[in-house]
Amino acid sequence: MNYKDKILVSLTDDTSRLQLFNDQSLEQLVAAAYEVDQMNIEGPYQPIFEELQFGFSVPKLGVLDGMWSPVGGGEKVEARFQVSGLGDGSSVWVDALWRGAIVARTVPANSKITAVQNEWTEVETSDGKVQQGAVQVTFAPPDNSAPSPKRLPITAALLIRDEGFSVTDLLSESKHIREQLISEGIQTKRDPDLPRRKPPLLVAWIIPGKVFDDADWPGGTAGMDATALRDARRDTAGKWLAQEGIGLVVTP
Template identity: 35%
Template structure:
């Protein structure tokens, strides 16, 4: 089997699935999905409430039109069409990522009032003292379309990812990304996201940024992967580099 087949087999196996997602990959996933705040840290843990392989995402299409017989009243119609096909994800992950945060544990340190225009009233600035104690675990819900690729052509994969993200967003996933019990109220970047599962060897290519100051090949590879993870997270895409042990 090639890398893609091996990875899909491991995704299907609950006992092997966790080993595909190391701490850096889960950190990238959180950064791609949420406007993270200071104090959100690892260790991270993935929760796979549902994972389906080979998912075709059909986007409903709405058509509007009108017609009338000669001399008759005009009729109008609105139709929702399904079954027209759509982008395909190698896997669809619905679940969450557990993070650690001290959010909500601080106390109000000071309140300042600055006068604005008389009709608007004063503006209040509230300052919080840093929270003390052990960071508490919270769950960030995720809905991720996974693409498994042994090699990467960024332009093509970015275009494919945009189509997947749009199809997922049209499915009405607000409940998945809500702020229910045990979650932290971080602002999501979008209703859903896309993750790229790739082998470390992808970042042997010197055209990836970030590796120019690293000492050796392994360090250069890691530096390029870290830089790519940050760049892609800003686009709502999670870079999930499959660890060497799982890739073999």
């Protein structure tokens, strides 16, 4: 069985599916979907699969621009139509569409400021009168409560690729797929309390770890062993792709 079929079959089983999404992959998916710098969250992470659709497709959409006017002249009317079935092939294919969530853990905020006091006095100097003072800041005791679960809704288009794929082509394909799916109303529902990234639909690449054995990937330093280099390159790639709204799921 080839890599793509093996992963797709694994996604159909509750147990093997969870083994695909380790903590590092889930962390990178969250970073691609949300502005994590504005959130006090940490692992362990847990994926929630409310719905998985396999071999998901939507019709390709094209845009037709035109205008018309009454016979004999008159005011022209401009129009734009979205038409499905145009272009090479009639559909955009996604290996699987995941609707659900990733559960993270919220970290209690420590060292909260509870009071600020200041005193100012006016003193005479050789340069004239100046203000000098002192500021006293009071902090609350550290919050030692345990982290609590935080549900982060996810809608993700899963694209499975074996080694040898073109990064440029897959990046372009990912953005095209996202655009088409969003036009069909497929996206994560907006939650004003969560700092989500601008793309309302996550794209996730499921790829083998050996992809990052390629020395052309940035990341890592001289002297690292093969495993450390692979992890460093994967981490660097994950941070870059997160800015594009793309998460990485890396398999052994």
